[in-house]
Amino acid sequence: MGLQAALRLLFPPQCLLCETLVTTDFGLCGPCWRATPFVAGLVCELCGCPLPGEDPGHPVHCDECLTSARPWDHGRAAMLYRDNARKLVLALKHGDRLDLARPAAGWILGVARPLLSPGVLVVPVPLHWTRLLGRRYNQSALLSAELARQAGLDHCPDALVRGRNTHSQEGRSREGRFDNMTGAILPHPKRGTLLRGRRVLIVDDVMTSGATLAAATEACQGAGATHVTVAVLARVAKDA
Template identity: 70%
Template sequence: MQAALHVIYPPQCISCGAPVTTDFGLCGPCWRQTPFVSGLVCDLCGTPLPGEDPGAVVHCDDCLTIARPWNQGRAALLYKDNARQLVLSLKHGDRLDLARPAAVWMTKVATPLLSPGTLVAPVPLHWWRLAVRRYNQSALLSKGVARLAGMEHCPDLLKRRRATPSQEGRTRDERFANLSGALTLHPRHVGRVKDRPVLLVDDVMTSGATLAAAAEACVAAGASRVSVVVLARVAKDA
């Protein structure tokens, strides 16, 4: 049946539409233009670092100066070139099909962070923004990661107390101030977090302010540890 469908609907590159050999794949040129994160990375935010693996935990300059309320973090892509286009297509272009391959990439880098009983949850949108956009791209990603990792998924673990203004154009300090106290656990899920690990999922990490607010809410509710995974990380050299 799959072979027959491929004859009628041959697989296409998820980025440019060129013919490819497998569903939800990238063609050669698009793959080369998509900066996947590999090698030595910051253990807290997933930013690629120069040099060889020293056999010990290493952190980037930002994570050495900013207190991160989570234990570990990873990113599948750098937010530039074709990766940026894929993220924007998922977030604003109604390309919900991109969540499937993106979840595969994210699960690959997040697997070392997972432990038995991990609860997977997305960074939430405010209800008004969700109504306008019609979907939360982070929830689509977290659902895929949870399914692939065989972990429990809670799409509404967190909620936004207020509609925060856009982070675009704000300084690092302004980003953190904008998100301060904006996220909280949904009252009906408070008991699900206590004494268990949580993996928070988002599409992009820039300063880390949004993930910090989400992680703080989980820690306050008694999570044993909090890890984060994002589809793309904005790096200083991006």
Template identity: 65%
Template sequence: MGLQAVLHAVYPPQCLGCGELVTSDFGLCGKCWRDTPFISGLVCDCCGQPLMGEDDGSVAQCDDCMALARPWTQGRAALLYKDNARKMVLQLKHGDRQDLARPAGAWMYRAAKPILRPDMLLAPIPLHWFRLLRRRYNQSALLSASVAKLAGLDYCPDLLQRRRSTPSQGGRDRSARFENMEHAITPHPRRKAQMQGRHVLLVDDVLTSGATLAVAADACLAAGASDVSVLVLARVAKDA
């Protein structure tokens, strides 16, 4: 027996969601797969919001992205932030389930394929140093590293820095979210040269209003990035 077969015999693969036995590593059982709202079909080219209609290859945008001036060009999301997806995001973010970053990165890579460019530089949304110290890891950094490896693209984990510790965005309306994030994220002074003339792909775990990603995108553009796109594991849909 090969090493992998021996390991599977001793430690059989378990579902990422419920722990039931599955046939492959980092997989979901049938029930958890059905309860995980993967995004497919026609989506907003700017934020990944699922849209009504058929995907005929043309560019479409949701009402929000037509009304708001997003500082980024394109965006995608792998999941809707509800049901089993919400559970896994919270486990990754607060439950020390760092093992979820590998399969989640694969889902994000699949969702991001239409917007990936050969010259892209991937970077995560940063955590404030105090929050990073308490959590011990940045979930967005784990996700962006996984996507960068699969895509074969450059990755800079500290391209940006969070200069002040912002209160949680939970429970805030759109305007309050933007106000809360104002001037919170800046380019790392020793990494500015890396984004000069580059297309930056910002990676985060969840997109709600887009306030955090907007501040980060503005910081990249001000530092000399030629363009910015965004990629998230999950996004809050209007009907979620």
């Protein structure tokens, strides 16, 4: 405890975004917290997008999920992909801010926990090996590993593989995103057997159209998963 106290004096905790001094490690200062679009209240059962009104006591869906079939059973998002949430995602994804995985996983777990049960297997959306080589880490795997640790759940970072390089989805139409992901994610030839008969939580950093998560869900179901929930750090919403 003496060493920890000394370290805190030498390296006091700072806000994850603006580096203002804060009281706890891995936290946001008050202004940054208020400027971060955390999702709360009534949400779509399939994508986690916030909805107006009070909880009616039964699952509700946003317009997009009413018109687009989702292969998974439930979905949640910790934030809307804008403002500080966008900064956090990009810092984790492209800025080597691996320290963000711990608080980000906690935020995802906060919205996904009501959907989880003992025995759930946590898996990340995979990167193609060429993308992984260039980036050096899979941000989704960092999030899934930390979420599983905090929740006390099993984790398999390579249960799924990306069989071909789908390149960036940015700039593609909705239809183009789904076409690009068709058949791109597969169960790992050996590790994928762990999915059989399991309830699975798929973790990713951002949901836009849902094409990538749909491909991952279908791969899990093809390997014998009985129930699939998806959870992301941020959701791109039409009104975002």
